[in-house]
Amino acid sequence: MTPQEGLFGWVGGHLWALWGILALLLATLELATLDLTLLMLALGALAGGLTSVVLPEMYWAQVLVALGTAVALQTMARPSLLKRLDTAPGYRSSLGKLVGSEGVATQRITRTEGEAKVNGEAWSARTMSGDIVIEAGADLEVYEVDGPILVVYPVERGELLPRPSIEG
Structure with missing residues (x-):
């Protein structure tokens, strides 16, 4: 054999x-x-x-x-x-968890470009509208995630903006 x-x-x-x-x-x-x-x-x-x-x-x-x-x-x-x-309680995708997170602008952020550090990670970022500019070092909050780019707005204590729904 x-x-x-x-x-x-x-x-x-x-x-x-x-x-x-x-x-x-x-x-x-x-x-x-x-x-x-x-x-x-x-x-x-x-x-x-x-x-x-x-x-x-x-x-x-x-x-x-x-x-x-x-x-x-x-x-x-x-x-x-x-x-x-x-549909499990508390389940959100990793990107969905970024919505509402606070961070810091590491570069000047405009409607078309910028960079921020959120949860210890560097992200490309842009502001919600053309009249908002966030200078480097300023605090910010994530409004939504648009692909690989975070849409952010400056955090000014006392001013709250409506957050988008994270469902869907």
Whole structure:
């Protein structure tokens, strides 16, 4: 028997291990996306692996169970899980958390350009309107996030501006 025949023979008898490796790989990749898609595929692979333990010679059944489980979880469980995560108390995206944060202008900020430090991070910034200019060193507050640019206004104690809704 050649070494290749031995390897293929082992794989044929231990297909559950390949399903397990696939499940671990997909679950690990899920950590990079956090979208729950790869997690559903990993659970499908796990179901295929369990099927291979019960029905080791029925490869088609293993694949069908894996695909069926992944599709079912993707269509039924994933949407409700995402909705529960998005509507959880206190949940806001990392950009949404910037709205209302205070910072300091590190460069002069006008309607078209500027830079600010908010929560210890440097951001490109612009003011809400053309008649507002924030000088370097002045305190500011984030009104909204416009892509990679913070829309800010100067903080003058006692003057409050209405904040936009963070929903949607």
